Amino acid sequence: MITLHHVPLARSLRVMWLMEEIGLDYEVRYYSIRNGSMRNPEFLALSPAGRVPVLEHEGEVWFESGAIVQLLCETYPQAGLMPAPGSADRARCLELFSYAETVGCLLENLNLNQVFLRPPAQPSAVVIKLLNARLRAALGAMEERLEAAYLLSSGFSAADVMFSYGFELARYYVDLTVYPRLMAYWDRLRARPGYLRAKARDGAQDIYEQDFYPVPEGA
Ligand SMILES: N[C@@H](CCC(=O)N[C@@H](CS)C(=O)NCC(=O)O)C(=O)O
Known part of the structure; x- marks a missing residue:
């Protein structure tokens, strides 16, 4: 059983995309930075700083996107998505x-x-x-x-x-x-295809209201 705690367009998209590349089955719990859902005690028990991603993976809880991505690569080495220790890259x-x-x-x-x-x-x-x-x-x-x-x-x-x-x-x-x-x-x-599948599950982002945020005048 794998559950990704996710905010659309947040760093949890890295984990979602990686899981699609590996071909894993997973559930997604959706949150928003704007609506207080990331401050509920249940989520804070999983994520000390109240951030996404969190991945519940076969009974373990992992946070920090880089660590989760590395752990997934090491747990599923057959996907070949990370060079092994000692290798050139x-x-x-x-x-x-x-x-x-x-x-x-x-x-x-x-x-x-x-x-x-x-x-x-x-x-x-x-x-x-x-x-x-x-x-x-x-x-x-x-x-x-x-x-x-x-x-x-x-x-x-x-x-x-x-x-x-x-x-x-x-x-x-x-x-x-x-x-x-x-x-x-x-x-x-x-x-x-893995990216496209991830974007299809990402959800609608509610972070940005404009298409572009220029450097303010007078800076
Ligand atoms: N270094 C962490 C950063 C996690 C992080 O800051 N996530 C953002 C979304 S991209 C977040 O959850 N922000 C919520 C907040 O700051 O309240 C990682 O890579 O997982």
Whole structure:
């Protein structure tokens, strides 16, 4: 029995997509960041910081998307989605898991400043400008480094699932067309049947009300 605790378009989408790539059967419990459902005691007992994803997997409870993705890859090694310890791409894969969260933290802070904060807690235009520049630098560096069809030379992997999730949110803050190699790569990923099955179960996002959130004037 596998249950994913999920918010549409949140980092739990990484886990959902990975489970589709592996071919697992799972149930989904849906939450919203906006409606208080993530503050109920039952959920907080599973997730110490009240965040998604949480995965209940055969009687165990796992949180943190990177850890869950790694645990799933190790539990189902036949899927071949993560290089084994000692293999050539292992270091690159683990670096990318953490790099994905470097990008994730920038996006989370942009979300806080430009989506969730409301007056009188005015967001700082200078902080937004800085976060946006750091996000563009992190994506630009990957645009320069991307040389093959996927991030690892061994082919499609969990590193692609972890990292490319950032595009789902970055598109609200950055003109992604300035990264043509990354966008061709993302198009390749989004054509995968596993991704399409995950998006069909993702649900309607209620995080963003606008299609794009520019850096405020005067920053
Ligand atoms: N490092 C954690 C971050 C989890 C996280 O912050 N999830 C967000 C959604 S993407 C969340 O649950 N936010 C709810 C909140 O901040 O109240 C992971 O990768 O799982």
